Amino acid sequence: MSAHGTAQPMTAHKSGPLKGTAAVPGDKSISHRALIFGAMAIGETRITGLLEGQDVLDTAKAMQAFGATVTQHGAGAWSVQGVGVGGFGEPADVIDCGNSGTGVRLIMGTMATTPITATFTGDASLRKRPMGRVTDPLSLFGTQAYGRKGGRLPMTVVGAANPIPVRYTLPVASAQVKSAILLAGLNAPGQTVVIEKEPTRDHSERMLLGFGAALTVEKTSEGNVITLTGQPELRPQSVAVPRDPSSAAFPVCAALIVEGSDIFVPGVSQNLTRNGLYLTLVEMGADIEFQNPRTEGGEPVADLRVRFSGDMKGIEVPAERAPSMIDEYPILSVVASFATGTTVMRGVKELRVKESDRIDAMARGLEACGVRVEEDQDTLIVHGLGAGGMPGGATAKTHIDHRIAMSFLIAGMAAKKPVSIDDASPIVTSFPIFEGLMTGLGAVLSHDAE
Numbered sequence: 001m002s003a004h005g006t007a008q009p010m011t012a013h014k015s016g017p018l019k020g021t022a023a024v025p026g027d028k029s030i031s032h033r034a035l036i037f038g039a040m041a042i043g044e045t046r047i048t049g050l051l052e053g054q055d056v057l058d059t060a061k062a063m064q065a066f067g068a069t070v071t072q073h074g075a076g077a078w079s080v081q082g083v084g085v086g087g088f089g090e091p092a093d094v095i096d097c098g099n100s101g102t103g104v105r106l107i108m109g110t111m112a113t114t115p116i117t118a119t120f121t122g123d124a125s126l127r128k129r130p131m132g133r134v135t136d137p138l139s140l141f142g143t144q145a146y147g148r149k150g151g152r153l154p155m156t157v158v159g160a161a162n163p164i165p166v167r168y169t170l171p172v173a174s175a176q177v178k179s180a181i182l183l184a185g186l187n188a189p190g191q192t193v194v195i196e197k198e199p200t201r202d203h204s205e206r207m208l209l210g211f212g213a214a215l216t217v218e219k220t221s222e223g224n225v226i227t228l229t230g231q232p233e234l235r236p237q238s239v240a241v242p243r244d245p246s247s248a249a250f251p252v253c254a255a256l257i258v259e260g261s262d263i264f265v266p267g268v269s270q271n272l273t274r275n276g277l278y279l280t281l282v283e284m285g286a287d288i289e290f291q292n293p294r295t296e297g298g299e300p301v302a303d304l305r306v307r308f309s310g311d312m313k314g315i316e317v318p319a320e321r322a323p324s325m326i327d328e329y330p331i332l333s334v335v336a337s338f339a340t341g342t343t344v345m346r347g348v349k350e351l352r353v354k355e356s357d358r359i360d361a362m363a364r365g366l367e368a369c370g371v372r373v374e375e376d377q378d379t380l381i382v383h384g385l386g387a388g389g390m391p392g393g394a395t396a397k398t399h400i401d402h403r404i405a406m407s408f409l410i411a412g413m414a415a416k417k418p419v420s421i422d423d424a425s426p427i428v429t430s431f432p433i434f435e436g437l438m439t440g441l442g443a444v445l446s447h448d449a450e
Contacts, residue, residue: 009395009448010405010424010435012412017260017308018441022251026051026076026241027269028430029203030299032059032102033179034239036110037211038080039068040087040186041234047078049241054429055100062107065091066118076241085234086187090116094154097122099355099400099429102176104153105134109180112143113163113187121154125355125400125426131155133172134180140166141184165190165230169222172350173323175200175273178226182208182215188230197223200323201273206298210237242269242299246327247431249277250406251441253331255306256286257338257414259388263441265304267296276325277332284339285312310387312339319347326350329380330407333362336382337371337390338414349378355426356399365396365408369419393417402426406434413443420448 026049036059038045050056052075060070060078067089069081083089088111095118097104104120108131111118121127132151139145142160147153165188168181178194182204185192205226208215214229248268255261270278270293282288289305314336325332329348336343351358359380363373366382370391374381392415396408405421412419424447427434439445 007423008425009420009422010409011418011420011446011448012409013418013444013446014415015258015413015443018255018258018263018443019261020263020441022248022263022265022437022441024243024247024251024265024268024437025053025431025433027244028053028055028246029102029201030241031056032106033203033207034241035059035063035070035080036106036183037207037234038236039063039066039082040085040110041082041211041236042084043082043236045080045082045236045239047080047239047241049076050078051241051244052076053432054098055103058096058098058100059103059107062095062097062103065093065095066111082236085231086114088114088116091118094119094121097126099123099126099426101126101129101355105131105176105180106183108134108157109138109183111159112138112157112184113141114159115161117156117158119154119156123400127153133174133177137166137168137177137181138184140168141188143184163188165192167193169195170197173198173200175204179204182226182228185228185230186213186232190230192228192230194226195222195224196226198320198323199224199273201271210298211235240296242296242301243267245269245274245278248304249328249331250410250431250434251438252288252304252306253335254410254413254438254443256281256309256312256335257387259308259310261308263306265306267301268304270300270302273324276321277328280315280317280321280325280332281335283315284335285309314339314341314343314384316344317346322347322350327403330358330362330403331410333366333380333382334407334411336384337366337411338387339384340386341384343382343384345380347378348380352377354401356401356404358401358404361397361399361401361404362407365394365404368394368396369411369415388414388416390415391417392419395420395422398423398426400426402429402431406431409445
C-alpha cells in the first residue's frame with residue numbers, strides 16, 4: 001500500500017552512459033531546521049534553497065499550525081515570521097507529519113516545554129516507528145506523552161508548564177533525539193546538557209549558534225558535551241540551504257556503476273557528520289573529485305565530478321562511521337553489489353527502525369536481483385559481483401520507504417535485466433525531482449501502468 005494512495009510501480013532499465021549536471025535539491029535536515037528555528041525567532045527569517053519535498057512541506061504546515069507565518073515566494077525561496085521561543089500557540093487540529101521521523105521528533109521537542117497540547121500522526125510507515133526514544137528524555141523536562149502501544153503514533157504531547165533543564169546522555173547515536181532535547185531546552189531555564197558518545201550530524205548546533213543561542217560543544221572522555229543556555233531571544237536569519245548529500249548519493253552512485261558515465265554534482269554539503277558515504281566510496285576505489293571546496297550558509301560544500309568506476313573493491317566499513325552515513329547504507333549496498341569482493345557494513349542496527357527495516361528490505365531485494373547477502377541485527381554483508389554483474393530482473397518491495405525505492409531504481413540502471421519497484425510514490429517525500437533529474441542524465445525509467 002502506498003503512503004500516498006494508489007501504488008505507483010516503476011522500472012529502471014539498463015542505461016547508457018549518464019552525462020550532465022545533477023543539481024540535487026536542498027538538504028532535508030537543514031530545511032526542516034530552518035523552518036523550525038525560523039518559527040522560534042522574533043522577526044522574519046528568509047530561506048533559499050529549501051527542499052520542497054513532502055516531508056519538509058509537512059513541517060512548514062506544522063509551524064503554521066503552531067502560529068508562525070510561513071510564506072513561499074518562489075522555487076526554494078521561503079520566509080518564516082517567527083513567534084519567539086515559548087511563543088507557540090496550541091494547534092486547532094492534529095499535526096500530520098506524513099513520512100518524516102525528523103519532522104515529528106524535532107517538532108515534539110520544540111513544543112515540549114511550552115504549556116500547550118498537540119496530537120501528532122503520520123502515514124502508515126511513520127506510525128510504526130518508535131517515539132519513546134524522544135518522549136522519554138522529554139519527560140525529564142516535565143513533558144507528558146500519550147501514544148499507542150510501544151510509544152507509537154498517533155500521540156498526544158502535553159508541554160511542561162514549569163520545565164526544568166536536563167542533563168542527558170544519548171543511549172544511541174541519534175541527531176533527531178539530540179536535536180529534540182536541545183529544542184526543548186530552549187524554553188527551559190538554566191542549562192540543558194546533552195552528551196553524545198558518538199558524534200552525529202551537527203546541523204542543530206550550527207543553526208542554534210547562527211540564530212544567537214548560547215551553546216558550547218566540549219570534547220571530553222565521555223564524548224561531545226553540548227551545553228545550551230535556555231530562554232534566549234533567537235534572531236531571524238538568512239539561511240542558504242546547501243544541496244543534500246543524501247540525495248546526491250543517488251546520481252553519484254548511479255554514475256559509479258553505469259559504464260561510461262561522467263557527471264557533475266554542484267554545491268553538495270561536505271559536513272563531516274554527513275560525509276561517511278563519500279569517504280567509503282573513495283576507499284572502494286570510486287573516481288570522485290571534490291572541486292571548489294567552500295562554505296555556504298555556515299556549511300562546508302564542494303562540487304563533485306563523478307566518473308564510472310568499474311574496478312571498485314569491497315571493503316569493511318567501520319562501525320563508528322555509521323552515524324555519518326546512516327541514510328546511505330541502502331544505496332551503498334547497491335554499489336557494493338557492483339564491486340569486486342565483499343563489503344561488510346557493521347554498526348547499522350539503527351537501519352532496523354527507519355522508515356522501514358532497511359537491512360531486511362535491501363537484503364531481500366538484492367537477493368531477488370541475484371546478489372548474495374548476509375545479515376544479522378547489526379550487520380549487512382554484500383558479496384559483490386563486479387561491474388555489470390548484477391542479474392536483476394526482479395521487483396523489490398519498497399515498504400513505503402523513499403530510500404529503498406530510489407536505491408533499487410539505481411540498481412536497475414546497471415543490472416543485466418530491468419529492476420522494478422512496487423511503489424515509487426514515497427520518493428516525493430525527500431527527492432521530488434528524482435525521476436526528472438535521473439532521466440535528464442540519461443537513465444531509462446518507465447511506469448508499469450503506461
